[in-house]
Amino acid sequence: MKNWKTTLAVGAVALAAAGQALAQAAPQPVTVYSSRIEQLLKPTLDRYTQETGVRINLLTDRGGSLTERLAAEGASSPADVLITVDMGNLWNAAERGLLRKLQSPTLDANVPASFRDPGSRWWGLSQRERTIFYAAGKVQPAQLSTYEDLALPKWKGKLCLRTGKQTYTQSLVAMMIAKHGEARAEEIARGWVANLATDVFTNDNSLLKAIEAGQCEVGIANTYYYGRILAREPEFNAKVKLFWANQGAGEGGAHVNLSGGGVTTHARNPEGGRKLLEWLSSQGVQRDYTHGTFESPINPKAEADPIVQAWGTFKASPLNAADIGSRQAAAIRLLDRVGYR
Structure with a gap:
């Protein structure tokens, strides 16, 4: 009887250890609040999950509504990343303290200076x-x-x-x-x-x-x-x-207006949020993010949709977003x- 109990106890400890190891191995999910149309964004986020194993929890609404939701939720917000359209919405979210300052040489390299926050709280992801x-x-x-x-x-x-x-x-x-x-x-x-x-x-x-x-x-x-x-x-x-x-x-x-994003102030997974934004701004991914939407890539190394390319090159306003x-x-x-x- 004693051996049976010992074996059961050892098995339970081993099972718990295996479960803990599995939990540690599984990457932490990233929760995204986005005002971008879901069917335009979700396929790109699904690709991120396929490539990294990171699950994305996506909630979509209008830009102003998401900003108000983040403000109301405060420290209890589940959001790690805010993706929204229009530079006014991005600026407003940052000025209300809803986005955190990040150091990301990758984002700074991928996004031209005029299309990102001088305070490193948000970055453009596509040009409009x-x-x-x-x-x-x-x-x-x-x-x-x-x-x-x-x-x-x-x-x-x-x-x-x-x-x-x-x-x-x-x-x-x-x-x-x-x-x-x-x-x-x-x-x-x-x-x-x-x-x-x-x-x-x-x-x-x-x-x-x-x-x-x-x-x-x-x-x-x-x-x-x-x-x-x-x-x-x-x-x-x-x-x-x-x-x-x-x-x-x-x-x-x-x-030029923008769609763009930043990591939220109360993000539970800020590292995961930063990695997602860096990935979205990368040369290869910008194709998925902008092709079929007929926006221009924010990354100057990325190739625009053929319909967009046909409009030719232009000089953009140098004013900071x-x-x-x-x-x-x-x-x-x-x-x-x-x-x-």
Whole structure:
């Protein structure tokens, strides 16, 4: 009887030790809060799990809602990583103390300085260019130049714009404030409103279709919406064309917004979060992250989707994304003052 009990005890100890060893061998999961569309992000995260064995717990919602959720959860939050869109959302999350400072030579090497937080709390993961589109046959490229030019009377009744309630519009105006100061930016925004051909649009897809339909001749939109239409309707390129804004000497360059991410302040697995962000910014993975979304890779060594490549190279605004994000609130107030709804 004694031998039986001894054997059972030894077996239990061995089983417990084996279970402990197995638990230690299994990598700790990473929990991601993301405002990126789930079907665009999840396949890439699944690839990470396949390559590393690290399970990813993914929760998706709107950018502002996720920021508020992180703030409300505080130290009890399960989130290790926040991935969101728009530089204003990234800046806001960092300024509210929701993202931690990280030292990552890998991220700094993969992400250009203008597309990451100077305080090392967040990094861009893809570029979202916002530029000028025009109706082929009605407008010639030689007539176009800058965002500022679209505020001149020559475009009266010809301009289509997206609502000022949308973060992409707000970030463009925030860029104007950073570039020109608030008074000049307000003058430009007033000119845009005066030149509207129709009511503002809730999304860029509708705006681009309005140019095609002849409701307006020029507009400002994110390039990835254009890419989505071209993927379905290649002939759309003959009707509506892209023009890279502000490419001349002294004009600053085209406005670039971001999707990006950082490790949360109360992350339970900050090391795992850092490794995931480094992997997402790597040259090989950037293909998965941006191909089919029609964004541009943040890593300059990565190859863009063929549809994006066809638009050619351009000069981006050199303004730091954090500098633009910090002016988002001022941009919202400015848009309200000029009646840009």
